Amino acid sequence: MKLGVFTVLFSEKPFEEMLDHVxxxxxxxxxxxxxxxxxxxxxxxGELLENETKLKAFKKAVEDRGLTISSLSCHGNALTPDADFANQSHDAFVKTVQLAEKLEVPTVTTFSGTPGAYEGAKQPSWPVAPWPNEYGDILKWQWQEKLIPYWSEWGQYAADHNVKVALELHGGFLVHSPATLLKLREACGEAIGANVDPSHLWWQGIDPVAAIKILGKHNAIHFFHAKDTYIDQENVNMHGLLDMQSYANMQDRAWYFRSVGYGHDLKTWADIISTLRLVGYDGAVSIEHEDGLMSIDEGFQKAVANLQQVLMKEPAPDMWWL
Incomplete structure (x- = not known):
């Protein structure tokens, strides 16, 4: 496995300065x-696809530093009823797939998307209960009329360009759990897989180790984000896990994001990394930092230090003791 970072963390830095920092x-x-x-x-x-000189310079800047590109991220919502953002998200996805093929990047990371509750709706709708029955009807319509048709076409488009689509299992989107990911994958093909981010599994009550085992049996893990979550049980008792308070209201929220090792201990993270290896994942461990208690650099550096202790970089040995 290779330790990496989701570089939007350093968006204020110029490209090559960011590369040097990483x-x-x-x-x-x-x-x-x-x-x-x-x-x-x-x-x-768009710029890189239209300008071969810029594309070569971009690729060279990465390679000259001995780095690789694990994924291109265009997390958006191509299914939203907001036509402008849907079109932007779709256009970003298509161009990102094209660019990934040119750069020989194996994976594009994004969200599955969430449509409205019905044709002509103004905002996305994320049903989270089967009753009253209209919620279940909404979910069925969203899957049959929007989600599956979209990813049947555009998952195949990615496959045709030798790119895998890693859908982040993130609340608020129709694909947010192992079951929803596998359901979509069965309908749309094996180009569709999971971007496993333990932080979003923990707040849904899903054990990341168990989720990795489930997805691993189907060879359905395409990417991995390293981010932690702290669950405040006292606040869970008040607000539940579907807490709609601002992330900034950390003293009262049921849960909030932490840097790796500050929501769960390193034994837990060692189990996660070991299980990734157990199921055959040998891709990037990409740090995503959204810790409201730490600066960007401090939170990032602590995540690096903690993951370096548990990451396994050398190939597994032959079992000489057998």
Whole structure:
């Protein structure tokens, strides 16, 4: 496995300065934002696809530092009823897939998307209960009329360009759990897989180790984000896990994001990394930092230091003792 970072964390730094900063901390690979929610501060797919000189310079800057690109991220919502953002998200996805093929990047990370509750709705709708029955009807309509048709076409498009699509299992989107990921994968093909981020599994009450085992049996893990979550049980008792308070209201929230090792101990993270190896995942461990208690650099550096203790970089040995 290679330790890396989702570089939107350093969007204020110029591209090559960001690369130098990442390299100096001993990282090996980078995940770069190309549009959607992460923005495209370091990588504008349209510009690079239209200008071969810029594309070569971009690739050379990464390679000259001994780094690789693990994924291009265009996390957006191509299914939203907001036509402008849906079109932006879709365009970013298509161009990101095209760029990934040119750069020989194996994976594009994004969200599955969430449509409205019905045709003509103004906002996305994320049903979380089967009753009253209209919620179940909404969910069925969303899957049959929006989600599966979209990813049947565009998952195949990615496959045709030798790119895998890693959908982040994130609340608020229709694919947010192992079951929803596998359901979509069965309908749309094996180009669709999971971007496993333990932070979003913990707050849903899902054990990341168990989720990795489930997905691993289907060879359905395409990417991995390293981010932690702290669960405040006293606040869970008040607000539940579907807490709609601002992330900034950390004293009262049921849960909030932490840097790796500050929500769960390193034994837990060692189990996660070991299980990734157990199921055959040998890709990037991409640090995502959204810790409201630490500065960008401090939180990032602590995540690097903690993961270096548990990451396994050398190939597993032959079992000489057998």
């Amino acid at each position: 390299k100096a901390l001993g990282l090996e690979t980078i995940e770069i934002g190309t549009g959607g929610y992460p923005g495209n501060a370091h990588c504008n797919p």
